Amino acid sequence: MVQDMGLDKLIRDHPFFEGMDDEALELIAGCAANERFDAGQYVFREGQPADKFYMVRHGSVALEVRAPGRDSIVLQTCDDGDVMGWSWIVPPFRWKWDARATRLSRLVSFDAICLRGKLDADPALGYAMYKRFVRVIAERLAHARLQMIDLYGIGKE
Amino acid sequence: MNQMAALVDPMVPAPFRIERVKKELSDTFTLDLVPAERKRSISFLPGQFNMLYVFGVGEIPISISGDPGVGDKIVHTTRAVGNVTNAMWKMGVGQTIGVRGPFGTAWPVEEAEGSDVVIVTGGIGLAPLRPAIYQILANRQAYGNVCIMYGARTPEDILFRKELEKWRGQFDMQVDVTVDHATGRWGGKVGVVTKLIGRGGFDPHHTVAFVCGPEVMMRYAVDTLVERGVSEKDIHVSLERNMKCGIGFCGHCQLGGDFVCKDGPVFPFDAVADRFVIQEL
Ligand SMILES: Cc1cc2nc3c(=O)[nH]c(=O)nc-3n(C[C@H](O)[C@H](O)[C@H](O)COP(=O)(O)OP(=O)(O)OC[C@H]3O[C@@H](n4cnc5c(N)ncnc54)[C@H](O)[C@@H]3O)c2cc1C
Ligand code: FES
Numbered sequence: 129m130v131q132d133m134g135l136d137k138l139i140r141d142h143p144f145f146e147g148m149d150d151e152a153l154e155l156i157a158g159c160a161a162n163e164r165f166d167a168g169q170y171v172f173r174e175g176q177p178a179d180k181f182y183m184v185r186h187g188s189v190a191l192e193v194r195a196p197g198r199d200s201i202v203l204q205t206c207d208d209g210d211v212m213g214w215s216w217i218v219p220p221f222r223w224k225w226d227a228r229a230t231r232l233s234r235l236v237s238f239d240a241i242c243l244r245g246k247l248d249a250d251p252a253l254g255y256a257m258y259k260r261f262v263r264v265i266a267e268r269l270a271h272a273r274l275q276m277i278d279l280y281g282i283g284k285e
Numbered sequence: 286m287n288q289m290a291a292l293v294d295p296m297v298p299a300p301f302r303i304e305r306v307k308k309e310l311s312d313t314f315t316l317d318l319v320p321a322e323r324k325r326s327i328s329f330l331p332g333q334f335n336m337l338y339v340f341g342v343g344e345i346p347i348s349i350s351g352d353p354g355v356g357d358k359i360v361h362t363t364r365a366v367g368n369v370t371n372a373m374w375k376m377g378v379g380q381t382i383g384v385r386g387p388f389g390t391a392w393p394v395e396e397a398e399g400s401d402v403v404i405v406t407g408g409i410g411l412a413p414l415r416p417a418i419y420q421i422l423a424n425r426q427a428y429g430n431v432c433i434m435y436g437a438r439t440p441e442d443i444l445f446r447k448e449l450e451k452w453r454g455q456f457d458m459q460v461d462v463t464v465d466h467a468t469g470r471w472g473g474k475v476g477v478v479t480k481l482i483g484r485g486g487f488d489p490h491h492t493v494a495f496v497c498g499p500e501v502m503m504r505y506a507v508d509t510l511v512e513r514g515v516s517e518k519d520i521h522v523s524l525e526r527n528m529k530c531g532i533g534f535c536g537h538c539q540l541g542g543d544f545v546c547k548d549g550p551v552f553p554f555d556a557v558a559d560r561f562v563i564q565e566l
Contacts, residue, residue: 192469199468202475209484230472274477275465279502280408280438 135160135236142183144211144260152253159242165189165229171212172223178215180237184208187233191225204271205230211264216240217257295532298338298383304358306378310442313409314374315350315362321381326356330391331416332523332551336531337361338383342372346528346546348413349387353420359384362412362444388531390551392417392521397493401429403485403515405506407436407478407498411444413523413550414497418452431458432485436478436502439464440471459486478502482509489514496554497523504561507554520554522561 136157139145145153163182165171171182171189182189188207192200203225206212212235215223221240247254301318308314320327329349338344351360365374376382394417402421406414421428433452437443443462453460461481463474474481479502492515496506503522510520526538526545533547541560543549554561 188474190469190475199470202467202469202471204476205463205474207474207484228469271477271480274479274501274505277501278438279436279465279477279499280442 135162138185138236139183142209144183144264148256152256155246155250155253156238156243156257159239159246161237161239163235163237165233165235167229167231169229171227171229171233171235173226174223176223178213178221178223179240181211181213181216181240182206182238183236184210184212185234185236187235188230189227189233189235190230191227193225200226204268204275211261214261214265216244217261295385295388296530298336298344298385300381301359301384303376303378303380303382306376309362309444310364312366312374313362313364313444315360316373316376316382317351318359318361318382318384319357324357327359328356329353329359329387329416331394331420332392332413333387333389334413334531334550335359335361335384335386336388336528337369337373338385339369339372339376340381340383343369344383344385344529345369346388346525346531348523348550350412350415351419353416354423362409362415364409385531388546390549392495392523392551393493394420397421398424398427399429400519401487401492402431403482403487403492403494403510404431404433405478405482405494405496405498405510406434407502408438408442409444410498410502410523411435414495415445415448417495422452422458425457429491430487432487433458433460434478434481434485435460435462436481436498437462437464439466440473461485477505479505479509482506482513485513490516492519494520495523496520500524500561507561517555517558518553521551522554522557523550524552524557525550 139157140153184206186208188205190202190205192202194200247257300321302321303316304319305317331353334346334348336344337347347361347363349359350362363370365371404414449460452458463476463478463481467475494510494515496503507520524545526540528546529535529537531546533544538545
């Protein structure tokens, strides 16, 4: 069942899902919905159950860590086209940070409970999805490492 | 060698007077310099550098950051990191600095006409690219899409912020800025500059890319550009090595078979790819 033809096309055209067959795409699209967040609104909060993952259609979402007595620290922003959130595939399925829209943002959300069931029941589909998420995770790790090494520092502080 | 260098002995610094000092960031400043002795027109190509001599302290290479269309002064933007740059940071209007140059190769701004132009830069690396941006903007209709992707350490470290905002507001180029570290007060992007390349609105098969920043950043930027389909020969990088003569005599800046001062600092990536990742050549 495809809920929304626009959504179906969006998923089909997104590089993240490239190479997936029609049947798999239809299953995934069956778990998808459009969501809208205003500037300042939280998409999810640290510690809450990670029961979705997202694709940013337009906008910007800051992944941030709250720190008592000081401003929150932004780890990264997820912007147009980014796939956001993998806590839904890693037990105990809870968000590790807050996600806050920094401006009006339109996201596609994917219902993780619906998806986890489908992926467990169909290992080929599970493998195809995991393969794609490993790529996202590896890219994030590489970026986080670059952020960590203080690229623009003068090298001897 | 161009007009200004041809007029003088390239090993003798010409005295220039500091006409204006602008504090850009907590450790970065811009000096406008005018000839101290007699008025003469100054010409340079975007990407070239001068050897700046702080009398009694030392001489260092600094790229020209001003507008090549403005011929009565030279502009340098410098980050205070050590001996000479800190001494320069303390200088004021009216003081004299020795200048040799301009030296080195240029960004291929004219060769890029007819193509999309992607400028990927980080930190102080925007300074050597600013003359190229001015030249492109002066002849904007000759280019396809123009994208500037700039990364800084924090929002407070964004160089030429007002100009980046102005360029973004002009609607004829895509200007994307990201920082590595920020608090929730910053409303812009957080993440490495290479991430911007994946989303840039350019046609990789008809793109000329100019990349300037810390070498680690350039390596990853080039990788990402190549992954998107930009050919290595269309990617140009600006390299830094310690220099002494600045004109290919002393061998101080040798990089494999090239001298960075004479054969560079701007190189097509395919000419230096094999040496780019090797430390301490
Ligand atoms: C072709 C060329 C163009 C350049 N253009 C510019 C420019 O436009 N603006 C600018 O600010 N710099 C530029 N540089 C770099 C500049 O030449 C050096 O920062 C300068 O030589 C440092 O001299 P110093 O005596 O102040 O530092 P030193 O006393 O020699 O060094 C002190 C310490 O500072 C650190 N350091 C030195 N150089 C750098 C550097 N480049 N980056 C980070 N840390 C460093 C090192 O840890 C070093 O041990 C350019 C270099 C080249 C080769
Ligand atoms: S600095 Fe002397 S050869 Fe380059």
